[in-house]
Amino acid sequence: MTAVGDDARPADEQRSESATLDERGLRSLVSTVYLPAAAYGIGQGAAAPVMVLTALDLGASPALAGLTVAVVGLGQVVGDAFSGQIVGRFGERLSVIGASTLAAIGVVLCLVAPSVVVLLGGILAVGLANAVWGLARMNYLSTVVPFAWRARAMSLFGGAMRLGFFVGPILGAGVIWIVGVRGGFLVQLVAVICAGALMARLRDPAGSRAGTSTVGLRAVVRTHRRLLCTLGMGSLLLGVARSARDAVLPLWSDHLGLSPSTASMIFGIAAAIDVACAYPAGHLMDRFGRTSIAVPSILILALAYLLVPLTGSLGWFAAVAMVMGVGNGFGNGVIMTVGADVAPPTGRAEFLASWRLTHDAGFLAGPLSIAGLAAIAPLVVSIAGAGVLSATGAVLLGRYVPRYTSGDRAHSGS
Incomplete structure (x- = not known):
């Protein structure tokens, strides 16, 4: 198509x-x-x-x-x-x-x-x-x-x-x-x-620049600082949203008194949903633009984080974990696709490295921020914080993905 x-x-x-x-x-x-x-x-x-x-x-x-x-x-x-x-x-x-x-x-x-x-x-x-x-x-x-x-x-x-x-x-x-x-x-x-x-x-693909001079990370950041500080911040917060669940779900399952085997089973089902959503997400992005998936995926995660503290039983906790699986699954490929869209033809690999850095930094910061907040505040506060950060990421992605990506410009006719 x-x-x-x-x-x-x-x-x-x-x-x-x-x-x-x-x-x-x-x-x-x-x-x-x-x-x-x-x-x-x-x-x-x-x-x-x-x-x-x-x-x-x-x-x-x-x-x-x-x-x-x-x-x-x-x-x-x-x-x-x-x-x-x-x-x-x-x-x-x-x-x-x-x-x-x-x-x-x-x-x-x-x-x-x-x-x-x-x-x-x-x-x-x-x-x-x-x-x-x-x-x-x-x-x-x-x-x-x-x-x-x-x-x-x-x-x-x-x-x-x-x-x-x-x-x-x-x-x-x-x-x-x-x-x-x-x-x-x-x-x-x-x-x-x-x-x-x-x-x-x-x-290596035809036209590969292998063996040519490369661009330093500092030069890439300086050249693309506006994009990295706006769209890149949305990428970072999506990384936080996707990785924080690895800390939130175990902590809350322990809070509910669930056995490790039960928690592991919930994780496994959520992971299966995650995998099942990958290809449909890519198809929708190709057909309707990148924003059609980037924003809903992080919004689903934000909603799920805000719902976690409201779950007091195995059933409701499992349901919210499934919702997280949907949000995380639809997020598969979003950052790679947007990065490929905005990458310049010259210095593509160097730019994509800096782009990956924004998302990977979010992946590192997600669990660490949850653990840090949990150490100084009630667990509910740290989980709510993940929801707020995810919602903020949705705002940034909703604003800057259409502005920068050729896919959304094409679909919007601009």
């Missing part, structure tokens, strides 16, 4: 559509983009539950063990600062190979870590690799996928990662039962190697 006319799109987008994907469309990317994304997500999902447990086994305090999860986000934020230069200089293929190698080294460190310091070093290395790996694939899709399919391509990529994250803990549980708590890292190691091998088969 054709979403917009050629005359409504920037020249670089029209050029990228002329000779990118063949007649198979997005199906041609299954084995080289979407399956590797799912595999990489499986690795992340398998490792997520065992990072804290491994730290505890190594003698870490509960507070220090809890911070291990945040170290992954910290690595991604730090990695965003230089991933643009790496992808711009070496191209997508070599960048993926290098990032997969770094991730494998980090996972091996986690597997053999004799101390918490070594464990944290391995986790940080994985976070750094995630930044480069994610940017390389985002830059590739933004270059080769025709504009009319862009949102579907990005949403499917995000959905594939989420599917892997959903499957990963299930596979990890089986391996943990056989080899012990670090079995989750073993699953991650195999997944990272498989994902890197699959994506290494993909050639």
Whole structure:
């Protein structure tokens, strides 16, 4: 289905559509983009539950063990600062190979870590690799996928990662039962190697700027500071809205006295809804514009956060968790799609790195802000704060997505 006319799109987008994907469309990317994304997500999902447990086994305090999860986000934020230069200089293929190698080294460190310091070093290395790996694939899709399919391509990529994250803990549980708590890292190691091998088969797109001089992050921020301070702030708050649920739902389930197994089941159902919403969200964005999904997705999350303190039973809590799954699922691919829309033809990878930095910073800030507020105020206040921040993000996205994205300009006829 054709979403917009050629005359409504920037020249670089029209050029990228002329000779990118063949007649198979997005199906041609299954084995080289979407399956590797799912595999990489499986690795992340398998490792997520065992990072804290491994730290505890190594003698870490509960507070220090809890911070291990945040170290992954910290690595991604730090990695965003230089991933643009790496992808711009070496191209997508070599960048993926290098990032997969770094991730494998980090996972091996986690597997053999004799101390918490070594464990944290391995986790940080994985976070750094995630930044480069994610940017390389985002830059590739933004270059080769025709504009009319862009949102579907990005949403499917995000959905594939989420599917892997959903499957990963299930596979990890089986391996943990056989080899012990670090079995989750073993699953991650195999997944990272498989994902890197699959994506290494993909050639850099025609017209790639690999090997040319790159633009520094500071120069990118200076050139695009207005966009990053407006639309980028909306991206950051969407990151907060999507990641805060990882802290809100466990805290409130504990407040309600639910068992860990019951809470885990609720998480699993919400994750399944999350995955199911990915492709429909991309289709709607391609047909009706980016705002049609960007704003409703974060508004749904805002409403869900405000409803959480009103739930006093398992049924109502599960219902709100499902609503969060819908909001988060429809948010899959939004930031990648908008970033691809606003990225300049020159310095694309470097710009996308700074764009990812806004969202990843929000992902890091979300759980940390909830934990910080919960430490100094009633839990209800911290959850309500997540709702207010999400609503603020909706206002910013509603105002600036149509202003900056070619997709919404085309659909509005401006």
